[in-house]
Amino acid sequence: MTDKGKSKVSKPDAFALPREFPGAVWYGEEEIEAVTRVLRNQSPFRYYGPRCGFEVRQFEEEFARFIASKPGEAWPEHTDLRVTAVNSGAGALEVALDALGVGCGDEVIVQGFMWIASISAIIRNRAIPVLVDSDDTLNMDPEAIRARVTPRTKVIMPVPMLGGCARIGAIMAVVRRINAERAAQGLPPVHVLEDCAQALGAHARGIPGSIAPIGEEGVHRVGVFGDVGIFSLQINKNITAGEGGVIVTRDPELHRRIEALHNVGYARDGEPAQNWYGDTPLGWGQGRRMTELQGALARVQLWKLDAILDSMRRSHARFEARVREFGMTPRPRADAENPGDTGYYCIFRLPPGPDDADAKIARGRAVAAALDEWGLHPWFLHDFEVHVYYNIQPLVEKWPMNNGCPWECERNAFHTAYRYERGALPRLDEALITTVGINVPSRLTPEDEENILSALNYGYETVIRQ
Numbered sequence: 472m473t474d475k476g477k478s479k480v481s482k483p484d485a486f487a488l489p490r491e492f493p494g495a496v497w498y499g500e501e502e503i504e505a506v507t508r509v510l511r512n513q514s515p516f517r518y519y520g521p522r523c524g525f526e527v528r529q530f531e532e533e534f535a536r537f538i539a540s541k542p543g544e545a546w547p548e549h550t551d552l553r554v555t556a557v558n559s560g561a562g563a564l565e566v567a568l569d570a571l572g573v574g575c576g577d578e579v580i581v582q583g584f585m586w587i588a589s590i591s592a593i594i595r596n597r598a599i600p601v602l603v604d605s606d607d608t609l610n611m612d613p614e615a616i617r618a619r620v621t622p623r624t625k626v627i628m629p630v631p632m633l634g635g636c637a638r639i640g641a642i643m644a645v646v647r648r649i650n651a652e653r654a655a656q657g658l659p660p661v662h663v664l665e666d667c668a669q670a671l672g673a674h675a676r677g678i679p680g681s682i683a684p685i686g687e688e689g690v691h692r693v694g695v696f697g698d699v700g701i702f703s704l705q706i707n708k709n710i711t712a713g714e715g716g717v718i719v720t721r722d723p724e725l726h727r728r729i730e731a732l733h734n735v736g737y738a739r740d741g742e743p744a745q746n747w748y749g750d751t752p753l754g755w756g757q758g759r760r761m762t763e764l765q766g767a768l769a770r771v772q773l774w775k776l777d778a779i780l781d782s783m784r785r786s787h788a789r790f791e792a793r794v795r796e797f798g799m800t801p802r803p804r805a806d807a808e809n810p811g812d813t814g815y816y817c818i819f820r821l822p823p824g825p826d827d828a829d830a831k832i833a834r835g836r837a838v839a840a841a842l843d844e845w846g847l848h849p850w851f852l853h854d855f856e857v858h859v860y861y862n863i864q865p866l867v868e869k870w871p872m873n874n875g876c877p878w879e880c881e882r883n884a885f886h887t888a889y890r891y892e893r894g895a896l897p898r899l900d901e902a903l904i905t906t907v908g909i910n911v912p913s914r915l916t917p918e919d920e921e922n923i924l925s926a927l928n929y930g931y932e933t934v935i936r937q
Contacts, residue, residue, distance in 0.1 A: 483845065483922065483925040488845075488919055489915060491913075494709055494710035494775070495706055502768055505526075508524065526770060531556050537692075539552050541690060555717070556716070556718075557733050557760070559703070559714045560701060560704070560715075562759040564589065565757065566733045570728040570729045570732055577623060579593045580601045580616065580626070581603070582628075585858065594872070594877060597880065598877060599877055601624070602619075602895055603896075608636070608804070610632055610638070623885065626664050631669065634783075634812050634814060635812045635816070637805060639675045639696045641677070646661060647680065647684070661681065662698040665693060665696060667693045667702050668708070669708065672777070675691065675693055675805050676689065679721075690806075695721075698722065699718060701716060701719070702716065704769055709780065712765035712766075727740075728753055731751075731756055732756045733757060734748055734758075783913050791817060799822055801817065801818065817908060818908035819906065819908070821834065822935065835905065837934050839854075841930045841934045842926060845923075847923060848909065848910045849909045
């Protein structure tokens with residue numbers, strides 16, 4: 472393809488690909504045995520049963536060791552990280568925001584490229600989402616945060632999307648400077664909640680800690696930089712129990728609140744607890760407990776995670792290399808020296824084309840349609856459903872909860888300063904109408920990869936470069 476004006480590529484034959492559910496397609500006899508073990512014990516509830524095996528408790532302990540580990544190294548035997556397993560990623564967000572004290576009169580800063588649960592959790596905690604623009608990683612821009620912070624800001628929520636890390640080290644440095652200024656003004660600190668639902672196993676470079684640095688600068692798993700990190704185990708995620716969520720924190724008192732709020736609101740201060748649900752009331756809790764069936768599945772899947780990530784990253788690297796050969800720009804990685812993205816999704820910016828926004832949108836849709844013919848499950852990001860702020864109709868139109876909250880609450884009257892229509896985030900908006908992505912299934916063979924590369928070649932020659 473040295474002479475781009477004359478190069479031709481034949482249309483590839485039809486082919487079938489493995490499904491793109493990363494963890495689910497790795498299910499085997501181990502998962503079957505794990506679930507069967509719970510059923511034999513007749514004990515699917517995490518706290519008690521005829522022969523409760525405490526699968527969820529063991530998963531929490533193992534997850535804490537995993538998330539504290541350095542990539543490629545053995546899991547530490549002990550860690551100061553504390554883990555609570557819950558029934559879903561959305562539930563993890565709601566519990567975490569509740570534990571952080573978010574409510575009426577508060578603002579939560581969040582990026583415009585996320586999943587609807589990132590927004591709905593804020594609304595359901597009766598706070599106001601404040602959108603912040605993205606950088607070239609399509610994640611939260613560290614340089615855009617300060618301008619969005621007000622005295623009402625309670626939480627900043629970075630969302631490493633589709634397995635791609637934000638510049639979280641830079642974000643934490645900005646937040647520490649902001650909190651130093653707030654302390655001098657007598658204002659409470661801003662907390663950081665990492666919504667890592669789509670990035671389990673990813674790692675990035677920086678220093679954890681939202682108020683003061685925690686440890687030295689280095690490579691850490693995403694989810695341990697802020698005050699709280701959450702993860703999802705839904706079927707599209709890197710490991711799955713069908714549904715499920717995980718909440719991680721270092722703060723013992725915050726962990727105590729999370730534990731209580733996910734389980735009817737009582738802290739389990741005794742060992743054993745005086746009552747199965749806990750001893751000390753801390754507030755109005757939720758029923759967010761993970762089942763033993765989920766816990767048993769998740770335990771097996773966690774030990775397979777490194778193999779799943781290795782497979783996706785290997786395939787992703789081949790696709791990214793081909794995109795670069797075409798002169799297009801893959802989504803930049805936050806840390807090029809030690810890339811920690813999971814490889815779940817290969818995203819690339821289309822080459823320069825029309826100046827008109829409508830023409831850019833038409834071209835992006837044409838590219839996605841061309842790649843879809845071979846089952847690559849592509850997304851033109853502008854059309855990426857409720858992953859995009861302006862595609863979330865209840866947000867754009869400010870739909871209320873049953874009682875009118877949060878928009879009709881007197882303490883939230885300031886919401887009139889915020890709008891959520893397209894145009895609110897100029898840099899992200901431009902990226903979305905010029906960017907396409909494809910899934911990277913976790914069990915591709917070299918032949919599968921060649922088939923995908925042939926489809927990319929054909930799409931480039933017949934649609935993208937025209």
